[in-house]
Amino acid sequence: MDAFSRLIVLTEREQPSNLALLAESVHIKVEQLSRTDFDPRSVRPNCLVAFPYIGRQLGKRGVPDELMQYMAKGPVMIYQAERSLVDASFALNIGLRGVVYRDEQLDRVLNALKTVMAGELYYPRTLMSSLVDEFLQQRFQQGFDSEALTAIQLLTRQEKRIIQLVADGARNKEIASALNISAHTVKAHLSSIFRKTKSRNRVELLRWIQQSPTSHPA
Incomplete structure (x- = not known):
């Protein structure tokens, strides 16, 4: 999915929302509305709704x-959720763009905002990794097409390592640190990966992984 241009933060009350203030601190365009004043029909394209x-x-x-x-009107993420009450796997399956829990540290909330506004999903790495593994296993059982196989054969060992790190939820700096390469080199590898897998971004790359046999290095 393409990046979002505006974040609509819904609140229980009219007082300033901490989420809205955090979003503004990283230069995200924010519109705060109380739930009672919000009309879902007013959601414009490229807007993401944050629901308390x-x-x-x-x-x-x-x-x-x-x-x-x-x-039903547009992309939604939820925030201030309780871990004991919200099943992240279920939230992902029904199409929520992300879940931010009440006990998230400040830096993780900021990372969540940047991630979802970039058009990516924000969920625990363990969940994303287990889902990718599950999808890959399903593809092994169902078989795969020749185009997917060709793409995998074109990938280098380093690119396959990077794909696995992306599937685990790692960001560019984390990938660079894990592989002892520069962030610039990571970007170059990702450009090559996107071209070979015909993906435009990380979300489409994850979909490609879902539809392809394993890309783990041998």
């Missing part, structure tokens, strides 16, 4: 009507 999910459950029992209404 305080003290609510989200899992196999279903999705609240209010949240479903917002999601």
